[in-house]
Amino acid sequence: RHGGIDLKVKVEGDLHIDEHHTIEDTALALGAAFKEALRDKRGIERYGHYTLPMDESLAQVAIDFGGRPWFVWQADFLREKVGEMPTEMFEHFFKSFSDTALCNLNIKVEGKNEHHKVEAIFKAWARAIKMAIRKDINNKQLPSTKGLL
16 A cells, blocks of 8 residues: 555465465565566666654665665564564565565664564555656656666
8 A cells, every 4th residue: 555556465375384485485576576567667766765653663764676686674673573473584575575676675663662663664665665666657768877777
């Protein structure tokens, strides 16, 4: 909803073993889908950033669909899980997305409530993506001076 993208994700995984591969594969598939959907990236903004408050928490997300995967994660969690998801898997999810979307993704969050921190990250990520993939139909330029992304 926050990315303004008409997207539904259905996942079937090996949760009977553990959640790692299901979460990782979901992020890898999602990143690959973005890479394919953006194609040659002509006319997109390319960069997106969003700072989002969620009660006492504050998340900052910046993304660049410039063709080079890079990932920065500044988020510490005191609880082992949020809901049924291990907090260590949030970092792995976003790293996996960055790897296959070929994007630079920088995520930072601070706060006290672990649920609010995670919620703020996901909503800020969606809003940053919305900004980065915005297309100007009158602009056919590649958002790069190098000639390719």
